[in-house]
Amino acid sequence: xxxxxxxxxxxxxxxxxxxxxxxxxxxxxxxxxxxxxxxxxxxxxxxxxxxxxxxxxxxxxxxxxxxxxxxxxxxxxxxxxxxxxxxxxxxxxxxxxxxxxxxxxxxxxxxxxxxxxxxxxxxxxxxxxxxxxxxxxxxxxxxxxxxxxxxxxxxxxxxxxxxxxxxxxxxxxxxxxxxxxxxxxxxxxxxxxxxxxxxxxxxxxxxxxxxxxxxxxxxxxxxxxxxxxxxxxxxxxxxxxxxxxxxxxxxxxxxxxxxxxxxxxxxxxxxxxxxxxxxxxxxxxxxxxxxxxxxxxxxxxxxxxxxxxxxxxxxxxxxxxxxxxxxxxxxxxxxxxxxxxxxxxxxxxxxxxxxxxxxxxxxxxxxxxxxxxxxxxxxxxxxxxxxxxxxxxxxx
Amino acid sequence: xxxxxxxxxxxxxxxxxxxxxxxxxxxxxxxxxxxxxxxxxxxxxxxxxxxxxxxxxxxxxxxxxxxxxxxxxxxxxxxxxxxxxxxxxxxxxxxxxxxxxxxxxxxxxxxxxxxxxxxxxxxxxxxxxxxxxxxxxxxxxxxxxxxxxxxxxxxxxxxxxxxxxxxxxxxxxxxxxxxxxxxxxxxxxxxxxxxxxxxxxxxxxxxxxxxxxxxxxxxxxxxxxxxxxxxxxxxxxxxxxxxxxxxxxxxxxxxxxxxxxxxxxxxxxxxxxxxxxxxxxxxxxxxxxxxxxxxxxxxxxxxxxxxxxxxxxxxxxxxxxxxxxxxxxxxxxxxxxxxxxxxxxxxxxxxxxxxxxxxxxxxxxxxxxxxxxxxxxxxxxxxxxxxxxxxxxxxxxxxxxxxxxxxxxxxxxxxxxxxxxxxxxxxxxxxxxxxxxxxxxxxxxxxxxxxxxxxxxxxxxxxxxxxxxxxxxxxxxxxxxxxxxxxxxxxxxxxxxxxxxxxxxxxxxxxxxxxxxxxxxxxxxxxxx
Numbered sequence: 027x028x029x030x031x032x033x034x035x036x037x038x039x040x041x042x043x044x045x046x047x048x049x050x051x052x053x054x055x056x057x058x059x060x061x062x063x064x065x066x067x068x069x070x071x072x073x074x075x076x077x078x079x080x081x082x083x084x085x086x087x088x089x090x091x092x093x094x095x096x097x098x099x100x101x102x103x104x105x106x107x108x109x110x111x112x113x114x115x116x117x118x119x120x121x122x123x124x125x126x127x128x129x130x131x132x133x134x135x136x137x138x139x140x141x142x143x144x145x146x147x148x149x150x151x152x153x154x155x156x157x158x159x160x161x162x163x164x165x166x167x168x169x170x171x172x173x174x175x176x177x178x179x180x181x182x183x184x185x186x187x188x189x190x191x192x193x194x195x196x197x198x199x200x201x202x203x204x205x206x207x208x209x210x211x212x213x214x215x216x217x218x219x220x221x222x223x224x225x226x227x228x229x230x231x232x233x234x235x236x237x238x239x240x241x242x243x244x245x246x247x248x249x250x251x252x253x254x255x256x257x258x259x260x261x262x263x264x265x266x267x268x269x270x271x272x273x274x275x276x277x278x279x280x281x282x283x284x285x286x287x288x289x290x291x292x293x294x295x296x297x298x299x300x301x302x303x304x305x306x307x308x309x310x311x312x313x314x315x316x317x318x319x320x321x322x323x324x325x326x327x328x329x330x331x332x333x334x335x336x337x338x339x340x341x342x343x344x345x346x347x348x349x350x351x352x353x354x355x356x357x358x359x360x361x362x363x364x365x366x367x368x369x370x371x372x373x374x375x376x377x378x379x380x381x382x383x384x385x386x387x388x389x390x391x392x393x394x395x396x397x398x399x400x401x402x403x404x405x406x407x408x409x410x411x412x413x414x415x416x417x418x419x420x421x422x
Numbered sequence: 423x424x425x426x427x428x429x430x431x432x433x434x435x436x437x438x439x440x441x442x443x444x445x446x447x448x449x450x451x452x453x454x455x456x457x458x459x460x461x462x463x464x465x466x467x468x469x470x471x472x473x474x475x476x477x478x479x480x481x482x483x484x485x486x487x488x489x490x491x492x493x494x495x496x497x498x499x500x501x502x503x504x505x506x507x508x509x510x511x512x513x514x515x516x517x518x519x520x521x522x523x524x525x526x527x528x529x530x531x532x533x534x535x536x537x538x539x540x541x542x543x544x545x546x547x548x549x550x551x552x553x554x555x556x557x558x559x560x561x562x563x564x565x566x567x568x569x570x571x572x573x574x575x576x577x578x579x580x581x582x583x584x585x586x587x588x589x590x591x592x593x594x595x596x597x598x599x600x601x602x603x604x605x606x607x608x609x610x611x612x613x614x615x616x617x618x619x620x621x622x623x624x625x626x627x628x629x630x631x632x633x634x635x636x637x638x639x640x641x642x643x644x645x646x647x648x649x650x651x652x653x654x655x656x657x658x659x660x661x662x663x664x665x666x667x668x669x670x671x672x673x674x675x676x677x678x679x680x681x682x683x684x685x686x687x688x689x690x691x692x693x694x695x696x697x698x699x700x701x702x703x704x705x706x707x708x709x710x711x712x713x714x715x716x717x718x719x720x721x722x723x724x725x726x727x728x729x730x731x732x733x734x735x736x737x738x739x740x741x742x743x744x745x746x747x748x749x750x751x752x753x754x755x756x757x758x759x760x761x762x763x764x765x766x767x768x769x770x771x772x773x774x775x776x777x778x779x780x781x782x783x784x785x786x787x788x789x790x791x792x793x794x795x796x797x798x799x800x801x802x803x804x805x806x807x808x809x810x811x812x813x814x815x816x817x818x819x820x821x822x823x824x825x826x827x828x829x830x831x832x833x834x835x836x837x838x839x840x841x842x843x844x845x846x847x848x849x850x851x852x853x854x855x856x857x858x859x860x861x862x863x864x865x866x867x868x869x870x871x872x873x874x875x876x877x878x879x880x881x882x883x884x885x886x887x888x889x890x891x892x893x894x895x896x897x898x899x900x901x902x903x904x905x906x907x908x909x910x911x912x913x914x915x916x917x918x919x920x921x922x923x924x925x926x927x928x929x930x931x932x933x934x935x936x937x938x939x940x941x942x943x944x945x946x947x948x949x950x951x
Contacts, residue, residue, distance in 0.1 A: 061871040062883075065803060076799045083797055087790040094761060095783065101764045102771075102779075107701070113768035117703040122762070123755070130754045134747045137797065142740060144799040149736040192879060194486040202485060204881045227573040228666060230731060230806065234872040239802050241732045243667060244572060245660020248733030261881075265731075265806040265874045267566050269573055270493045273877030339559055340493055373576055 066234045069254050069281070073237030075144045083137060090133075148237075151251045154219030156212065162222075162229025162242035162264065164375065165271035165328050169210055172221065176211075176291040183208050184324050185274045189332055192274075204261040207324065209278035211294075213287035217253045226375055227269060233262035233279050241266055254281040269373065270340075271328045307383070311390065311403045318391025321384045325377060326392075334396045341373065345396040354404050357389055358412035378413070382406035440941060451535030452941060453520045456542050458837070460517030461830075463542075465906070467509030467549055472899050474502040479861075479895040482888050487879055495878035496564035497580075501552060503567030504584065507684070508591045509549050511822045515687040516541075516598050518829055519626045521837060523602060525931035525939060526620045528611025528948045533604035541598040548590035555583035566876060568677070569644070571658040571669050575651055582651070585644045592637040599630035599637075606630075611930070613950035617711070620929045621704060624711050625690030628718045632679050632686070635722075640676040643669060667732050674725035682721045684818060686714060688825035689756060692778050694929065695828045696760050699775035700767030701926040706759040713752035713759075720749050730801050739798050746796040753789055757782065772924075773847030777828035780855050781820055788816030791866065806876075809869025815862045827854070827905070834909070835923045836931055839938030840916030846908045853901040860894025 061067065068074045105111045156174030160167055163182075170180040186205040190196035199205070212218050222231050224242035232239040233252070240250035254260070264275035282290060323332070326344075330336045334345035344350050349357050362385070364376035377385065386406045393400045440446060447455060477498050481490045490498065520538065524531055532538045555562040560578020563569065574581055606627045610619070619627075647669070649655040656662025658669045697704045704710065726734055727746040734742075760782055769775070791813040795801045804810060827850075835841050864887040869875075873884045880888065919937040931939060934948050 063867050063870070065870050066872055076803055079797060080794065080800045080803075083794050083800065087793060091786065091790065094757065094786070098761045098764060098779075098782070101761070101767065102769060105765065105767050105769050107768040107770045111766075111768050113701040114766040115702065116705075116766075117763075118706050118708070123706055123709050123759075126758045127751060127755055130751050134750060138744060138747060141743060141797045141799060145739060145743070146736065148799050148802070149739070192487055194488065198485060198882060200882070202882050203879060227576065228570055232806075232874075234803065237803060239731050239805065243660075243732065245664075245666070246733070262872070263874050263877070267496070267570070267573065267806075267876045269576070270491075270496065270564075272496070273492060273874075273879050337491060337493060339561065 068237055069235045069256055069258070069260060070237055070252055071255065072144070072148055072252070073235065075147065076237050079140055079144055082140065086133060086137065151219050151249045153217065154251060155216040157219045157221060158210070158212075159221040159223070160210075160231050160242070162224035162226075162231065162268065162275075164226050164269050164373065165264075165275050166324070167206075167210075167231070167275070167277060168225075168379075174216075175213070175288065176294070178296050179291065179294045180296075181208050181294075182324070183210065183278070185271075185276055187274075189327070201261070203274065204263070204276045204278070206276055206278045209259070209280045211280045211282060211287065211290050212254065213284050214254050214257050214281050215284075217251055219249055219251045222248045222250065228266045229264050229268045229275070230266035231262075231277060232265040233260050233277055235260045235262075236279065239265060254279075257281045257283055270337075274328065307406075309383075309386070309403070309405060311394070311401070314387045314390040314403060315394050317384070318387035318389070319395070321380065321388040322391055322395075325380070326388065329373065334392070334398075344392050345398065347398075350392050350398055351400065354389065354393070354402070354408060355412065355415075357393075358385070358404065358409060359415070361385060361389060362409070362412055382409040382413075385409045449539070451531075451539050453524050453532045453535070453538065454837075454939065454941065454943075456532075456538050457517045457520030457522075459542055460513045460520060460545075463545060463549075464510050464512075464514035464517060467505055467513070468902070470553065471502050471505035471510055472902060474498045474505070475895060476899050478502065479892040481878055482880070483892040484889065485880055485882055485885055490878065492878045493561065493564055496566075496876065497556060497562040499876055500563045500566050501556070504563075504587075505549070505552060506818075507567065507680070508588070509545075509552070511684050511818070511826070512595065513545060514826050515626075515629075515684070515822070516595075518622075518687065518691065518826075518833075519598075519602055522833065522931065523605055523623055523626060524609070525836075525935060525943045526623050526929050527606065527609060527614060528930050528934075528944045528950065529605060529609035530942050530944050532601050533609060534601050537597055537601055541594050541601065544590050544594035544597075548587040548594070551583045551587040551590070555580040555587075558583065568670075568673060569647065570673075571647060571650065571666050572660075574647055575659065582648065585648050588644050589641055592641045595633050595637050599633040602626055602630040603634070611944070611947040611950050617708070618950060621693035621707065621710055622687070622690035625686045625693070625714055628714055629683055629686045632683050632718055632721070636676045636679045636683070639672060640680075643672040643676065646672075667729070667734075670729050670732060671725065674728045675722070677728065678725045679718070679721040681814075681817070682718060684822045686718065688781070688822045689714060691825040691829040691832075692760065692781055694927075695774045695778040695825075695832050696763050698832070698924045698926040698928075699770055699772060699778070700764050701769075702763060702767040704759070705762035705765075706755070709755055710759055713755045716752040717749060720745065720752070724749065727796060727798075727801070730798050731805050743796060743798045747793065750789065750793050750796075757786055757789070772831075772844060773842070773851055774828045774832035774924075776848060776851040777824050777831065780851060781824040781828060784816050784820030784824065784855075784858070788813055788820060791816065804869055806874055807869035808865040808873045808875055811875050812862050812865035812869060815865075819858060819862070824854075827851075830909070832924070832927075833931075834912060835919030836935070836937050836939055838913050838916070839919050839936075840912050841919045841923065842908055842912035842916060846904075846911070850901060850905050850908055853904065854898060857894045857897030857901055861891050861898050862894070864890045864894075 065077055065080060068077050157172040159170040159172050166182050166184040168182050171177050183206045186207045187203050191198045191202060222240045222242045224244040226244060229242040230239060231242055236252040238250050238252040240248050258281055260279045262277040264272060329341040330344050336343040362376060362378050365372045365374035383406045386404050386409050389404045393402050447459060481495055558579050560580055562580040563577055563584040565573040606623055646657040650657050650659055656664040658664045658666050693704055724742060724746045726738060726742045730739055795804060795813060831842060831847055868884055868887050873880055921936045922932045930948060
């Protein structure tokens with residue numbers, strides 16, 4: 027399995043699997059950007075090894091399949107009672123039975139050798155150029171650039187497909203469900219180590235073209251790596267059932283040249299203390315509502331819905347809610363610390379990781395959106411006060 | 423296998439006095455009545471689980487959310503899995519065991535008839551709990567049939583219903599297994615040594631041991647889940663020092679052998695049907711027994727191949743890759759033996775044989791994709807995608823369901839004393855075979871191209887294969903309603919069946935009992951030479 031013959035093998039591989047679908051008249055073509063019959067075109071040497079491994083196993087299976095069912099088909103055609111065939115009476119043959127036990131065993135060893143090599147390569151996360159921590163949340167991804175060029179950058183990445191497209195009231199875009207507001211950006215040709223964890227339930231970070239999949243386990247840190255060979259945009263999805271919005275947690279990785287990456291790092295280097303600037307700013311109600319609508323769309327809409335009605339029986343409505351219409355301190359506490367029921371965290375998780383200004387904005391928004399026209403404003407100072415109030419209640 | 427048996431006369435019908443009507447079934451201790459109840463129960467759950475599959479496939483027919491919301495979709499996938507495994511396939515094979523084991527070993531009934539009644543009557547309440555859980559606040563469990571925490575710690579009371587249902591169903595399985603083991607070991611006819619038992623009896627003996635070994639493991643796992651949910655323990659909660667991956671280890675220590683709990687009795691049915699319609703003894707009887715036992719033992723040693731992406735150490739990944747691939751060897755031996763049984767036989771293709779050949783063909787495809795998934799680096803790419811969904815439906819639907827159909831068509835004349843309509847049976851096979859492949863073959867492509875499983879909505883490039891899959895699934899569902907019609911028609915107006923309608927069938931129930939089999943099969947045990 028040499029790497030430079032990869033593309034040719036891909037064509038053979040996709041034809042092979044395509045041919046197995048006898049009923050399908052669809053043309054069989056090489057896996058391009060949109061893979062149809064085979065694994066997505068790999069964008070890393072490791073991915074290519076895995077691709078070749080799959081092709082090898084498929085060939086072995088196909089040969090055995092044709093052999094065994096060739097025999098069966100022959101028996102079905104020639105040894106029919108209706109064709110007058112008389113049954114023989116043999117019912118064992120030790121030699122044959124030993125042979126067909128040993129040969130598969132040898133084939134398995136033949137497959138295990140390249141598989142072990144690839145696996146050992148796959149698990150070697152040492153000597154990375156860049157380390158990025160990814161945290162799975164219900165339902166978004168958090169990225170933090172831990173070291174290497176870009177250290178200190180951190181952001182959240184959520185689905186960017188508008189709800190109307192999902193509900194079918196607007197035409198679906200080209201990258202429907204595979205687009206995010208902020209993609210992970212990495213340089214081409216550098217080994218990127220992904221440190222994977224989760225904040226609430228299991229998730230799995232998976233980008234097929236980069237051959238990288240790792241479960242995100244709360245309380246534990248696992249790692250995986252990839253090294254992109256070509257620039258471009260690569261898309262994946264959460265691969266571990268993580269609740270209601272599991273299908274709406276895409277991952278987009280943008281691979282840039284070294285220069286463009288350096289430029290991106292420059293633009294995204296953490297600006298000094300934007301949070302403090304925000305906190306000292308004097309906000310108007312309209313500014314808070316406008317900003318709050320964006321924060322709501324990123325963090326809250328998955329459960330509480332854009333119309334604030336939630337999902338009856340599962341996620342409470344905010345429109346007309348007694349909490350949203352009641353004293354602001356209680357709402358601030360809920361948003362900061364989540365809802366704990368019978369000593370267990372519920373789907374309403376703490377949102378303390380957002381800035382004071384964002385929290386003030388989103389709470390102000392909910393108190394003024396839909397039918398909740400309170401005209402009341404919650405300021406970043408209120409959130410700050412909320413943070414210092416009874417912080418021991420729920421540990422994050 | 424061929425057995426020569428002493429002649430003896432029958433006077434069964436004189437002794438067949440038993441209650442009639444509803445009371446006959448509520449209080450019955452007769453293995454045939456209980457077997458019948460198991461089979462009807464399994465079929466009705468099969469329809470319930472199938473209706474859920476139809477909801478899933480209708481939602482996935484095209485991209486976008488049309489008929490369900492995501493939380494309900496997750497409830498459907500979870501309940502579909504739980505109901506099909508615990509409500510449909512397992513009880514169906516226990517139904518076979520109840521009907522066939524006493525007749526095949528020359529016994530009058532099961533060893534513990536009253537326990538047998540209990541084993542069955544535990545099931546309807548358990549199934550009701552699962553179904554009712556859809557209507558409690560928060561809905562049914564929506565975390566997949568694997569119930570992985572911490573998600574299951576978040577669920578509402580539907581999760582507690584599911585845990586309770588699993589406890590009850592597990593109890594039913596263990597009681598049933600004890601009964602089967604005791605019956606097989608103690609009640610065989612004189613002269614029937616273990617190595618003379620029909621292969622179906624062997625497979626159930628092995629399965630029953632598997633069940634006794636693994637059901638308590640599942641019970642333990644869900645009990646720990648229950649105490650995490652309500653009693654403040656932290657087995658699986660990292661905030662309290664617990665480990666979410668621990669649950670997966672325990673669950674799959676149950677869950678992997680469970681796959682074989684479903685597959686091994688199916689192997690048994692196929693090993694009766696293929697020789698009968700090949701008019702030739704089963705090839706390699708002894709190696710079949712050893713291969714089945716090896717599969718059962720290996721099934722305990724490979725659980726973590728469901729967990730390659732959880733971050734288990736490299737050494738563990740290598741070991742589980744080797745051990746998992748190894749299962750291909752005994753499984754291969756079985757397939758080769760079945761093909762060798764057909765080789766130079768005198769083959770005919772009645773419905774049971776069609777389903778058996780369909781099983782061979784499809785189960786082998788499922789086996790090969792299993793081999794692909796055993797290769798760890800490839801599995802990491804395909805884990806939790808539709809490739810896996812396709813793989814296990816080839817194994818479960820083709821493996822278990824097709825052989826259950828083979829068995830039902832094969833033994834129906836013995837059970838009800840009437841023949842089914844051969845022409846309709848063949849229609850049922852071909853409709854099922856074609857629509858099954860339509861539904862599931864294309865899912866391999868979806869998985870390879872990157873569609874995760876358990877998602878209610880998908881990206882546009884997955885559209886056409888999902889449509890094909892949904893159309894196939896609806897066809898497959900309808901074919902099973904047609905099956906119900908065939909069975910009801912056979913019961914009401916089928917032609918009278920002779921004692922031995924299949925000339926190649928040579929086990930005791932065909933050679934020594936009339937059709938339908940009398941209420942108490944063997945009051946005087948036959949002697950097997």
